[in-house]
Every structure is written in structure tokens, then in C-alpha cells.
Amino acid sequence: MNTKVTLTGVTLDNPVIPASGTFGYGYEYAELYDINVLGSLSFKGTTKDPRFGNPTPRIAECPAGMINAVGLQNPGVDAVIAEELPRLRSVFHKPIIANVGGFSIEEYVHCCEKPDKEDGVAILEVNISCPNVHSGGRNFGNAPETAAEVTRAVKAATKKPVYIKLSPNVTDIVSIAKACEEAGADGISMINTLLGMRIDLRRKKPIIANKMGGFSGDAIFPVAVRMIYQVYEAVKIPIIGIGGVSSAEDVIEMMLAGATAVQVGAANLVNPFACRDIVLDLPRAMEKYGIDDLTSIIGGAH
Amino acid sequence: MKQALYTIKSNRALTRDMYEMILEGDTSDMTAPGQFVNLRLDGFFLRRPISVCNQEGDTFTILYKVIGHGTEKMAQMKAGEVIDILTGLGNGYDTAKSGDAPLLVGGGAGVPPMYLLARRLIAEGKKVTVILGFNKAEEIFYREEFEAIGVKVLIATADGSVGVKGFVTDALADAGAYTYTYACGPEPMLKALYNATDVSGQYSFEERMGCGFGACMGCSCKTKYGNKRICRDGPVLTKEEIIW
Ligand SMILES: Cc1cc2nc3c(=O)[nH]c(=O)nc-3n(C[C@H](O)[C@H](O)[C@H](O)COP(=O)(O)OP(=O)(O)OC[C@H]3O[C@@H](n4cnc5c(N)ncnc54)[C@H](O)[C@@H]3O)c2cc1C
Ligand SMILES: Cc1cc2nc3c(=O)[nH]c(=O)nc-3n(C[C@H](O)[C@H](O)[C@H](O)COP(=O)(O)O)c2cc1C
Ligand code: FES
Numbered sequence: 386m387n388t389k390v391t392l393t394g395v396t397l398d399n400p401v402i403p404a405s406g407t408f409g410y411g412y413e414y415a416e417l418y419d420i421n422v423l424g425s426l427s428f429k430g431t432t433k434d435p436r437f438g439n440p441t442p443r444i445a446e447c448p449a450g451m452i453n454a455v456g457l458q459n460p461g462v463d464a465v466i467a468e469e470l471p472r473l474r475s476v477f478h479k480p481i482i483a484n485v486g487g488f489s490i491e492e493y494v495h496c497c498e499k500p501d502k503e504d505g506v507a508i509l510e511v512n513i514s515c516p517n518v519h520s521g522g523r524n525f526g527n528a529p530e531t532a533a534e535v536t537r538a539v540k541a542a543t544k545k546p547v548y549i550k551l552s553p554n555v556t557d558i559v560s561i562a563k564a565c566e567e568a569g570a571d572g573i574s575m576i577n578t579l580l581g582m583r584i585d586l587r588r589k590k591p592i593i594a595n596k597m598g599g600f601s602g603d604a605i606f607p608v609a610v611r612m613i614y615q616v617y618e619a620v621k622i623p624i625i626g627i628g629g630v631s632s633a634e635d636v637i638e639m640m641l642a643g644a645t646a647v648q649v650g651a652a653n654l655v656n657p658f659a660c661r662d663i664v665l666d667l668p669r670a671m672e673k674y675g676i677d678d679l680t681s682i683i684g685g686a687h
Numbered sequence: 688m689k690q691a692l693y694t695i696k697s698n699r700a701l702t703r704d705m706y707e708m709i710l711e712g713d714t715s716d717m718t719a720p721g722q723f724v725n726l727r728l729d730g731f732f733l734r735r736p737i738s739v740c741n742q743e744g745d746t747f748t749i750l751y752k753v754i755g756h757g758t759e760k761m762a763q764m765k766a767g768e769v770i771d772i773l774t775g776l777g778n779g780y781d782t783a784k785s786g787d788a789p790l791l792v793g794g795g796a797g798v799p800p801m802y803l804l805a806r807r808l809i810a811e812g813k814k815v816t817v818i819l820g821f822n823k824a825e826e827i828f829y830r831e832e833f834e835a836i837g838v839k840v841l842i843a844t845a846d847g848s849v850g851v852k853g854f855v856t857d858a859l860a861d862a863g864a865y866t867y868t869y870a871c872g873p874e875p876m877l878k879a880l881y882n883a884t885d886v887s888g889q890y891s892f893e894e895r896m897g898c899g900f901g902a903c904m905g906c907s908c909k910t911k912y913g914n915k916r917i918c919r920d921g922p923v924l925t926k927e928e929i930i931w
Pocket of ligand 1: 445446723733734735736737738739750751752753754755756757758759796797799800892893894895896922
């Protein structure tokens with residue numbers, strides 16, 4: 386049985402990857418199990434300067450999911466490279482995905498150039514669900530033009546494969562994926578969280594201090610599968626599928642829709658063993674569905 | 688931290704909405720009073736964080752107030768049922784700092800962790816006083832339990848139906864001399880205590896949590912010693928580092 390998959394020349398032992406922001410830099414999980422069972426790991430979104438993020442409450446529960454408004458809390462790219470990455474690499478020996486955020490084109494470029502030079506970092510994953518401070522706070526990921534602009538700038542400054550992580554909060558995700566491909570993206574990661582809100586009935590105000598936040602977890606799985614299915618038909622570059630994955634069956638379903646690998650996000654927070662459990666359960670699920678080689682099922686539903 | 692299944696030994700109401708649940712299982716990762724556990728409940732996405740109130744051998748006790756759907760569900764659970772729980776979460780209180788005569792202050796749903804803390808301090812030979820704050824007489828719980836282990840108990844009720852009328856800080860005058868403070872309760876109570884005493888101490892905070900074990904940054908706060916995660920670097924902060 387073969388669980389290996391390849392993302393732009395980077396071969397992973399299996400397609401299971403913890404999603405950015407739900408796995409920190411791996412330490413908390415490494416205390417629980419050998420995280421080298423994972424295919425790869427996407428670390429917390431990194432910005433140029435250290436960020437505290439949003440005021441609390443940052444978390445609200447939903448049926449079959451949760452909303453978060455952490456606001457990209459991270460120690461800044463220099464501290465990530467100097468401290469977090471070496472610590473992560475001392476316990477994790479698989480390819481690492483560096484997730485970066487930014488509030489201007491220059492910041493994206495800066496945050497990609499640094500990990501691009503680091504051994505151990507295999508892929509740059511660019512989160513374009515961030516507001517552009519130079520254009521009234523519109524998200525880079527909301528229009529094909531700005532998504533392409535980020536892609537072009539990052540590609541021109543780096544050597545490693547660049548995956549653009551798409552926002553689902555758009556009218557036509559296919560046109561944005563195509564614009565990224567045309568601008569030189571090596572792959573697409575999708576999807577980020579869906580904008581959501583919960584209101585506290587006692588206080589009669591939004592639960593989250595930031596009012597809105599990103600909805601993720603089991604509930605968004607069908608939205609993610611649908612979007613991956615659509616984008617797979619429109620682009621030739623590989624897709625890392627993300628959104629509501631919590632079982633080996635979900636991995637197979639997302640790969641059938643068109644994903645080459647998948648990321649697991651919120652599920653890690655409620656079951657810290659989620660990724661390991663999925664990896665260990667994959668062979669059973671593959672056997673059940675008559676799958677010998679995972680790569681052979683990518684896009685199989687089309 | 689440990690993830691394991693725990694069996695309910697008993698689950699009973701102490702007052703109209705405060706319940707006591709005793710669980711049995713692997714307690715090996717519970718290292719300090721003031722730590723909490725995170726319970727996975729069928730039908731709810733996120734776990735529920737609850738302080739450890741007592742622990743002895745392979746059993747531990749939690750006291751929880753029914754405020755929403757999750758705690759409502761907990762109140763309906765029966766002895767013999769099994770719950771998936773993460774245990775040994777958070778830093779907990781450091782008893783080494785207490786001096787000879789520590790003062791413990793618990794308000795409402797912040798009372799539970801004071802019990803295990805008091806037991807540990809008494810085992811270390813310290814003279815322990817606790818102030819318990821409630822709204823009214825019907826809400827009082829665990830008074831006898833504290834008295835039974837040799838703690839001097841002072842009660843404050845908002846309506847004055849038992850003990851001192853007012854807040855926990857109104858009972859400070861009756862506490863005598865104390866060497867250190869340990870507190871858990873609603874933030875306004877913690878802040879009032881912070882301002883009412885010059886004595887150093889450790890205060891336990893609450894925050895809405897994603898994971899409860901340090902991975903998601905859902906529970907961050909700023910302190911004088913830098914950013915901390917309530918779930919992992921807390922829930923206990925020293926008085927000196929708190930920024931209100
Ligand atoms: C470290 C810590 C220790 C705690 N110890 C105790 C204890 O010993 N006894 C006790 O009665 N309560 C304690 N709480 C509060 C307890 O976690 C909440 O009352 C409980 O989660 C409410 O769940 P619910 O489903 O009934 O409420 P709902 O409002 O339906 O819950 C919805 C969501 O909000 C979260 N939430 C709601 N209120 C709180 C709160 N005050 N703090 C954190 N999350 C909240 C829930 O966990 C859930 O994710 C503690 C909280 C923390 C953070
Ligand atoms: C607490 C939390 C923090 C997140 N932080 C980031 C981040 O820093 N960068 C990023 O690209 N995505 C971030 N995400 C989005 C996830 O990586 C993922 O795209 C999304 O949650 C959907 O997957 P899920 O349904 O499996 O959670 C975060 C999600 C959560 C729940
Ligand atoms: S709740 Fe996830 S880091 Fe504290």
C-alpha cells in the first residue's frame with residue numbers, strides 16, 4: 386500500500402499535514418506523540434513584526450465547529466527563524482511548510498525571503514486572507530488581481546515552491562485560483578476559514594471581541610470539498626485541501642475531489658491526537674475502499 | 688498533559704446549579720493544585736475547561752456550575768458513564784511561596800480549586816484561612832468540606848444572608864494576619880482583591896479556550912513578563928505580573 390504523495394517535487398510519506406495556527410510549532414503535540422508520523426507540518430502564520438493579535442475572547446463554539454479571531458499572533462519572522470524553527474527541527478525531521486501572512490506586498494516578500502533560505506523548509510504557504518493596509522483594508526485574497534500581485538512578487542523573490550492559501554470568502558474562487566496559477570504559483574492551499582459570528586444571548590453582543598472570526602471545523606468540510614472540486618477542474622498545479630478534515634475517510638474524499646495532500650486544522654484542538662489517528666487509520670480506510678496507491682485517486686471524482 | 692477516559696463515580700447537585708462530579712482514571716499528570724481538565728462532551732465541538740477541586744489516588748473531583756448547554760449535559764450524566772478528558776492542564780498554584788499563614792479567596796465558580804490547594808497547604812503544615820464569596824445563602828457549597836480539613840472559613844454573601852455582607856474583600860478585615868494570597872473567581876473580584884491588599888499572591892484567570900493545551904493562541908493575555916497563554920502559562924499568574 387502506498388500513502389506517498391508529491392507536492393511540486395516534495396515527496397511526503399503521507400498526505401496528512403496539520404494546518405497553520407492549530408499546531409503552533411509542534412512542541413505541544415511532540416510531548417504527546419512522535420510527530421514524525423506526519424507527512425509535513427504547516428506552522429503558525431508568520432508576519433514581519435511580532436504580533437499580539439486580537440483582544441480576547443478570541444474563540445466561540447459553533448455546531449460542529451468553532452470561530453477563531455486570534456489575529457495572527459506570532460513572534461515575528463526573525464524570531465521564528467532564530468528560535469522556533471530550530472526547536473521544531475530538533476523534534477521534526479519531515480518537510481516543513483512555512484505559512485506567512487502580510488499586510489502589504491513588501492511584507493509578504495520579506496516574510497517569504499527568510500524561510501526560503503532555511504533548510505528544512507520545503508514549501509512557502511502564503512496566506513492571502515489578510516487586509517492590505519495600503520488599500521482600505523481589502524483582503525489580498527478577495528480579488529484575482531491582488532492575489533496575482535502577491536504571487537508574482539513572492540515568486541520573483543524566492544526559489545522554493547510557493548503555495549497560495551485561498552480565502553473562501555469570495556464570489557468566484559476559481560478565477561482567483563487561476564490568477565494565482567498564471568502569476569506563477571506552484572500550488573494552491575484551500576480553504577482558509579469562512580467568516581462567521583456568534584452572539585452571546587446574555588450580553589446580547591458578539592461573543593468574539595473582534596466581533597467576526599474565522600469559522601472552521603467539521604461543518605465546513607462540504608464547502609471545502611466543493612471548492613477544491615471546482616478549482617481542480619480549472620488549474621493544473623497541485624492543491625492542498627483544507628477544511629473540516631477529521632478522519633481518514635475525509636482525506637480520501639478530499640483527494641477524490643482533487644487534493645494532492647490535506648491539512649487538518651480545528652480537529653487537532655479537540656483531539657490532540659487527530660493527525661496521528663488519521664495517519665494510523667489511512668491503511669484501513671484505503672483497504673476498505675480498494676485503494677492501493679493514494680496518488681492514483683487524486684481528482685478521481687471528476 | 689494526558690488524554691484518557693475517566694469513569695464517573697458520582698454526580699450530584701450541591702446547590703440549585705452547582706454540581707459535584709467525582710471521576711476515576713489516570714491522574715498521573717495532575718501535578719499541582721489550580722490545574723484544570725478539559726472535558727469532551729458528546730454533541731459539542733469544543734471541550735469544557737473545569738478546575739480540579741480535589742484529587743486523591745486515581746480519583747478526582749470537579750465542581751461545575753450549570754450555565755449553558757454543555758454543563759447542562761454534564762449535570763444529566765450518571766455514575767458509570769465514561770468521559771474523554773485531557774488532564775494535567777495549566778501551571779497551577781505554587782505552594783512554596785505561601786509563607787506560614789496563607790489566605791485563600793474563592794468567589795462562586797472560583798471556589799473549587801481552593802479546596803485542593805487548601806489540602807496541600809495544610810499537608811505542608813501551614814495555617815490556612817479561606818474567604819468564600821457567594822451571592823446568597825442558597826448558593827453556598829463546600830463550607831463543611833473546608834472546615835473538616837482544618838481551614839478557618841470566612842463567608843461573604845452579597846445579600847448578607849450569611850457571614851459578612853458584601854464581597855470577599857469585605858471579609859479581609861476578619862482574616863487576621865496573612866503571609867500570602869491565592870485567588871480564583873470572576874475578574875472583578877480578582878481586581879478588587881488586588882487593590883485591597885498589599886500582600887503578594889497568585890491569581891487564577893479564565894478565558895474562552897480553543898484547545899486548552901497551548902496550541903491555538905486562543906487564550907492569550909498580556910502580562911508584565913510578556914504574552915502568556917492562560918491555558919498553558921496560566922491559568923495562575925503572580926500578582927506582580929498582572930496587567931488589568
Ligand atoms: C481554566 C478554567 C477553569 C474553570 N473552572 C471551572 C470550575 O471549576 N467550575 C465551573 O463551574 N466553571 C469553571 N470554568 C468555567 C467553565 O469552563 C464554563 O462555565 C463552561 O465551559 C461553560 O460551558 P457551557 O457549555 O455550559 O456554556 P456555554 O456558554 O453554552 O458554552 C459555550 C462555549 O463557551 C465556553 N465558555 C462559556 N463560559 C466560559 C467561561 N466562563 N470560561 C471559559 N469558557 C467558557 C464553553 O467552554 C464553550 O466553548 C473554568 C474555566 C476555565 C477557563
Ligand atoms: C485557531 C486557528 C488559527 C489559525 N491560524 C491560521 C494562520 O495563522 N494562518 C493560516 O493560513 N490559517 C490559519 N488558520 C486556518 C487553518 O489553517 C485552516 O485553513 C482552517 O481552519 C480550515 O481548516 P479546519 O476546518 O480543519 O480547521 C487558523 C485556524 C484556527 C482554527
Ligand atoms: S486555548 Fe489554545 S492556546 Fe490556550
